[in-house]
Amino acid sequence: xxxxxxxxxxxxxxxxxxxxxxxxxxxxxxxxxxxxxxxxxxxxxxxxxxxxxxxxxxxxxxxxxxxxxxxxxxxxxxxxxxxxxxxxxxxxxxxxxxxxxxxxxxxxxxxxxxxxxxxxxxxxxxxxxxxxxxxxxxxxxxxxxxxxxxxxxxxxxxxxxxxxxxxxxxxxxxxxxxxxxxxxxxxxxxxxxxxxxxxxxxxxxxxxxxxxxxxxxxxxxxxxxxxxxxxxxxxxxxxxxxxxxxxxxxxxxxxxxxxxxxxxxxxxxxxxxxxxxxxxxxxxxxxxxxxxxxxxxxxxxxxxxxxxx
Amino acid sequence: xxxxxxxxxxxxxxxxxxxxxxxxxxxxxxxxxxxxxxxxxxxxxxxxxxxxxxxxxxxxxxxxxxxxxxxxxxxxxxxxxxxxxxxxxxxxxxxxxxxxxxxxxxxxxxxxxxxxxxxxxxxxxxxxxxxxxxxxxxxxxxxxxxxxxxxxxxxxxxxxxxxxxxxxxxxxxxxxxxxxxxxxxxxxxxxxxxxxxxxxxxxxxxxxxxxxxxxxxxxxxxxxxxxxxxxxxxxxxxxxxxxxxxxxxxxxxxxxxxxxxx
Numbered sequence: 065x066x067x068x069x070x071x072x073x074x075x076x077x078x079x080x081x082x083x084x085x086x087x088x089x090x091x092x093x094x095x096x097x098x099x100x101x102x103x104x105x106x107x108x109x110x111x112x113x114x115x116x117x118x119x120x121x122x123x124x125x126x127x128x129x130x131x132x133x134x135x136x137x138x139x140x141x142x143x144x145x146x147x148x149x150x151x152x153x154x155x156x157x158x159x160x161x162x163x164x165x166x167x168x169x170x171x172x173x174x175x176x177x178x179x180x181x182x183x184x185x186x187x188x189x190x191x192x193x194x195x196x197x198x199x200x201x202x203x204x205x206x207x208x209x210x211x212x213x214x215x216x217x218x219x220x221x222x223x224x225x226x227x228x229x230x231x232x233x234x235x236x237x238x239x240x241x242x243x244x245x246x247x248x249x250x251x252x253x254x255x256x257x258x259x260x261x262x263x264x265x266x267x268x269x270x271x272x273x274x275x276x277x278x279x280x281x282x283x284x285x286x287x288x289x290x291x292x293x294x295x296x297x298x299x300x301x302x303x304x305x306x307x308x309x310x311x312x313x314x315x316x317x318x319x320x321x322x323x324x325x326x327x328x329x330x331x332x333x334x335x336x337x338x339x340x341x342x343x344x345x346x347x348x349x350x351x352x353x354x355x356x357x358x359x360x361x362x363x364x365x366x367x368x369x370x371x372x373x
Numbered sequence: 374x375x376x377x378x379x380x381x382x383x384x385x386x387x388x389x390x391x392x393x394x395x396x397x398x399x400x401x402x403x404x405x406x407x408x409x410x411x412x413x414x415x416x417x418x419x420x421x422x423x424x425x426x427x428x429x430x431x432x433x434x435x436x437x438x439x440x441x442x443x444x445x446x447x448x449x450x451x452x453x454x455x456x457x458x459x460x461x462x463x464x465x466x467x468x469x470x471x472x473x474x475x476x477x478x479x480x481x482x483x484x485x486x487x488x489x490x491x492x493x494x495x496x497x498x499x500x501x502x503x504x505x506x507x508x509x510x511x512x513x514x515x516x517x518x519x520x521x522x523x524x525x526x527x528x529x530x531x532x533x534x535x536x537x538x539x540x541x542x543x544x545x546x547x548x549x550x551x552x553x554x555x556x557x558x559x560x561x562x563x564x565x566x567x568x569x570x571x572x573x574x575x576x577x578x579x580x581x582x583x584x585x586x587x588x589x590x591x592x593x594x595x596x597x598x599x600x601x602x603x604x605x606x607x608x609x610x611x612x613x614x615x616x617x618x619x620x621x622x623x624x625x626x627x628x629x630x631x632x633x634x635x
Binding site: 326365 | 441442443444460461463464479480482483498499501502517518520521522539540541558559
């Protein structure tokens with residue numbers, strides 16, 4: 065089933081972590097397996113990298129922590145090797161990290177080189193995007209990654225009921241649109257031409273980190289934007305190219321867009337006011353952050369809506 | 374609503390986390406009328422309270438404040454009564470009802486009034502997809518817009534929408550009527566067996582075996598009567614769509630079957 069949510073504050077940064085947690089927690093019944101956030105904090109000059117070196121439910125064999133330490137050292141060495149100055153590395157769990165780098169080189173090269181380390185997956189890369197995802201409900205993940213105090217301008221989130229692939233962090237949303245800085249996607253639905261698109265996109269040089277069909281959307285949009293399309297054009301094109309049922313939300317550093325398939329098979333409720341735009345699979349998620357009576361509507365089939373901030 | 378950071382049972386859509394919920398008995402009852410605030414009640418508590426009032430307390434007019442878009446509210450009410458929801462309902466609101474007169478001042482989510490048998494539901498706001506799915510009887514009035522597949526598998530009753538509608542309205546409709554004053558999306562009345570759809574706005578495309586019907590005096594009488602009953606003003610110019618009856622053949626047996634019968 066899965067639940068998706070998105071929010072943009074129209075007048076600057078607010079309590080993004082807290083609000084998104086409330087929205088996602090209220091939709092826990094749509095997906096209790098894992099929860100993910102793509103949060104946009106204030107734009108920073110340094111590069112923010114969120115990466116993980118193991119999965120939450122990997123077996124903890126006897127040299128697990130030693131291996132993790134070795135890989136962690138290797139990742140940091142490779143960052144320096146590419147000319148990055150590491151300002152800080154925080155370990156929020158024993159397998160997921162957040163690094164702040166002074167780096168002016170090619171981001172794809174950085175991501176590729178880091179992911180070459182065994183077990184390493186770059187969850188997000190950019191100047192303001194931070195993707196946090198883990199197993200459990202929103203409150204569990206928020207507590208684990210200390211998101212309650214995260215302030216920012218816009219975000220998307222996802223609660224997952226795993227249907228197409230395993231319950232693990234690799235299969236959790238949001239997906240970063242590798243190799244584009246500051247672009248992420250959440251998706252509710254199933255894509256039926258996944259393998260077709262996966263083969264096509266792999267041939268044009270993209271990498272896939274999971275078996276999850278939703279990852280296609282992020283990489284697809286990255287490919288189209290790489291060809292020179294705007295986000296909105298790429299989303300319109302995706303309605304033609306992707307088969308199956310879907311409602312997905314895509315965010316970039318200054319925009320948030322949503323697209324619905326031509327059957328309108330997956331729900332989306334939209335609320336717009338002077339101070340915020342909130343959208344979610346269920347109205348109850350919007351009510352979790354707005355405490356007065358509100359008027360909402362469901363966008364129609366084949367609609368693409370993009371808000372700039 | 375819980376305070377910031379306070380841990381609580383997350384929204385329990387299926388009632389599984391509270392199998393032993395009890396009637397909260399928080400209503401202010403005044404003769405045959407009752408009012409209660411649903412803000413801090415769970416889905417099961419709200420429905421138990423409604424049942425307790427309508428079936429055991431002899432109340433016939435209930436007002437529910439702050440339903441807060443919770444799912445599955447007001448379902449399975451099988452008695453004649455009046456219920457007012459001051460606010461919005463989530464998914465599956467007022468499903469499986471037989472008899473009540475329900476007024477919702479906000480909007481409803483997906484699958485509102487599913488399988489309604491009789492009664493009246495008036496929704497002031499918008500409705501989600503699958504509104505009035507498998508409707509058997511009664512009147513459903515949506516003053517806003519409806520999503521996709523309204524009246525899917527409709528078997529009777531009337532759905533009136535003042536706003537626009539999404540794709541595949543009246544999909545596999547078997548009987549009953551739909552009036553949509555605004556524009557409709559693609560695939561109107563796809564694979565319908567019977568029933569009538571009236572559309573005031575533009576039709577993006579007709580579904581398979583849905584054709585334009587011939588307007589009769591009975592249609593005018595029906596539309597005017599319904600608009601008068603619900604105070605909807607004068608009806609717009611409407612177009613009528615019916616089943617072309619090309620897609621199915623109930624009476625024509627396959628040659629092999631005919632041998633068996635004869």
